[in-house]
Amino acid sequence: xxxxxxxxxxxxxxxxxxxxxxxxxxxxxxxxxxxxxxxxxxxxxxxxxxxxxxxxxxxxxxxxxxxxxxxxxxxxxxxxxxxxxxxxxxxxxxxxxxxxxxxxxxxxxxxxxxxxxxxxxxxxxxxxxxxxxxxxxxxxxxxxxxxxxxxxxxxxxxxxxxxxxxxxxxxxxxxxxxxxxxxxxxxxxxxxxxxxxxxxxxxxxxxxxxxxxxxxxxxxxxxxxxxxxxxxxxxxxxxxxxxxxxxxxxxxxxxxxxxxxxxxxxxxxxxxxxxxxxxxxxxxxxxxxxxxxxxxxxxxxxxxxxxxxxxxxxxxxxxxxxxxxxxxxxxxxxxxxxxxxxxxxxxxxxxxxxxxxxxxxxxxxxxxxxxxxxxxxxxxxxxxxxxxxxxxxxxxxxxxxxxxxxxxxxxxxxxxx
Numbered sequence: 001x002x003x004x005x006x007x008x009x010x011x012x013x014x015x016x017x018x019x020x021x022x023x024x025x026x027x028x029x030x031x032x033x034x035x036x037x038x039x040x041x042x043x044x045x046x047x048x049x050x051x052x053x054x055x056x057x058x059x060x061x062x063x064x065x066x067x068x069x070x071x072x073x074x075x076x077x078x079x080x081x082x083x084x085x086x087x088x089x090x091x092x093x094x095x096x097x098x099x100x101x102x103x104x105x106x107x108x109x110x111x112x113x114x115x116x117x118x119x120x121x122x123x124x125x126x127x128x129x130x131x132x133x134x135x136x137x138x139x140x141x142x143x144x145x146x147x148x149x150x151x152x153x154x155x156x157x158x159x160x161x162x163x164x165x166x167x168x169x170x171x172x173x174x175x176x177x178x179x180x181x182x183x184x185x186x187x188x189x190x191x192x193x194x195x196x197x198x199x200x201x202x203x204x205x206x207x208x209x210x211x212x213x214x215x216x217x218x219x220x221x222x223x224x225x226x227x228x229x230x231x232x233x234x235x236x237x238x239x240x241x242x243x244x245x246x247x248x249x250x251x252x253x254x255x256x257x258x259x260x261x262x263x264x265x266x267x268x269x270x271x272x273x274x275x276x277x278x279x280x281x282x283x284x285x286x287x288x289x290x291x292x293x294x295x296x297x298x299x300x301x302x303x304x305x306x307x308x309x310x311x312x313x314x315x316x317x318x319x320x321x322x323x324x325x326x327x328x329x330x331x332x333x334x335x336x337x338x339x340x341x342x343x344x345x346x347x348x349x350x351x352x353x354x355x356x357x358x359x360x361x362x363x364x365x366x367x368x369x370x371x372x373x374x375x376x377x378x379x380x381x382x383x384x385x386x387x388x389x390x391x392x393x394x395x396x397x398x399x400x401x402x403x404x405x406x407x408x409x410x411x412x413x414x415x416x417x
Contacts, residue, residue, distance in 0.1 A: 136198035144190030177234030244332030341395025
């Protein structure tokens, strides 16, 4: 029997569970460095999208938006309520329609505004215009109302995402396969904004499932190999920094067509793993310097298993069986390894290995019986190389300890071809 390709966008929603208390995050954040604290003095910067100016002197003097005239290149006026002014004095246009709605707000494209050449800064009505030459940006915004209502009702935590983005923004910790930020902002009303570089591309899931621009298209083994390698390189660096992503999926992997690279996004469900010796994980060690002496490895061996890990977080297709079965001990980094296996399966076949990794799922029974290869052949997948199918089967191990490490995946015959 042939199983149809998954040609519709995956719409599994995150299952809402209580998030870690902020006090718990504060306790575990010390291994990232003293500047990396979960408070509004260090994690976000003050901005003002309205006519109000900042009252926090530590962030310096901001322009008074009541005396600012802003217009686009076409001459259209931008309402002052659609502006974000950061602590560095940069002004971002927030007047466009959101690209995507999120649990806490949305994501929209933006441009940075500059002083108009004909407008001296000393005038009472300073004029700013949009300047695309400074680059394209996206702003992920979180409304204060939704932050207050939902933050402790779900496992997705915007403050954790902001913290990781701040960590990765450090020049010594940047990685080409991990999204990082340009600036953070928080206005007087408590709305949070994260400014990031715009990625000219698509989510890999949209490439596989198709959209209005293109029909469904599974990846060739060559492209899938490249995708998996770059996802592992980014994930390896995230693990090295002491974080498990915990929501790895093709929806959270972007393909940057301009720079021909894959980028991991969305750290809202990431988990800060406690190291066995509680020593500092990263102290300004550059990625390039680290890989001179060691290949990316399974850093899970250096981090503790978790007995209080929130259950049922992530997307159904990508959730590991230990989450569904509510095992007493969970290793967050090993959840990422299972998700990599699901990502590979969908990328090269268009078919998820199972709907849910639970006993009642017939496909999962095949996975439990180590019959992943036979199962996909039963679905009519006959053109994949034996090496590719072998790696799919190795990643989809029910016992977390049987899953290969990142280093072992990179050393697999299919990856080294």
